[in-house]
Amino acid sequence: MWAKLRTTLARRRLRPEWLGLLDTPTDEYVSLDCETTSLNVREAEILSIGAVRLTPGHIHASESLYLLVKPERLPEPGSVVVHGLRPSDLSDGLPPAEAVSRLLEFIGGRTLVGYYLEYDVAVLNKYVRPLIGTGLPQPQIDVSGLYYDWKLKQTPNGYVDLRLQSILDELHLPSLGRHDALTDAITAAVIWQAMASRGHPG
Template sequence: MLERLRRRWQRARLRDPAWSLLFDEPADEMVSLDCETTSLNAAEAELLSIGAVKLRGNRILHSEALYLLVKPENIPSAGNIAVHGLRRRDLADALSPREAILRLLAFTGGRPLLGYYLEYDVAVLNKYVKPWLGIGLPQRQIELSARYYDYRFRQHPDSHIDLSLDALHRELGVPDLPRHDALNDALSAAMLYQALRKRGFG
């Protein structure tokens, strides 16, 4: 009920009706999403890259993946570059934030968004989306760590549950791709979700 009211409120405030497609959720599809940014503080972070991949049923559609480089206003710090490896010259021909968001929204449509600590990525994206569309991303959000918590709690209700990515990969038997690459991280989240789905927690 609350979710329906939230979506109705958002639809009424959507500035551009061309993007009403963001409210149309296809059956049994979602998009796994990850962003690399200039900071871990969402209030000051700028986008550097976006990775996304579609899931349909029990399949990960690798051929329908999206990877975008985004040009920030401020040059990433040396410490930031050490994490994601994106240097100033790597971003010289990158997309503007608006163009990158346009491509991302066209890619996701109304599909639910899946991610590991997705709230941060959505908060950063919404800094660009809200001034333009008048609303934040309206798609349903699926938090991978919450699904994993439910899975482990069902097994061991009285034990500490480690929600680190290392723990998820280890416990679910999913290969660990090189991290801090937006597309790899989106693919990892997709694979971990499918592993949970096979266990009845998708």
């Protein structure tokens, strides 16, 4: 019911040229991740965006998107340890509005998948709303939530460790190594596939 209401509201607010974002294909998804300047949504600026197309049982790595974004304030050198992006890497990045527009064209109406997706969506929506008239209208699946529900059924009232590496270890999935937005999007996709194979596709 909530999903239908959200779609109705989005249809009223969406600018006409973006109505295609509500055309959700069957069994098509996009896994998404962003690197940002802060974990505080109000302060955070996007530094990079990674996305990859999914269908059940397949991660279409050849159909992916990786964008560097030039923020208003370049990150402090000390923050490079977290996201690995130096000011020199971002100096030729895309303006945020252009990067988000490219992302929207890539996603279309496909369902979004991600690890702690709520945060990425909240940051993206700061840029998306002025562009299309509303926040991201696509259905959304948070793999940490899928994993939590699955694990809790196994151990009711037990502690569920939602750290990314802990989830990968529990599901016997490989760590893809390099930490960037596209790699993290693919990692979330791998977790989603693993949860789908266990009967929890979202």
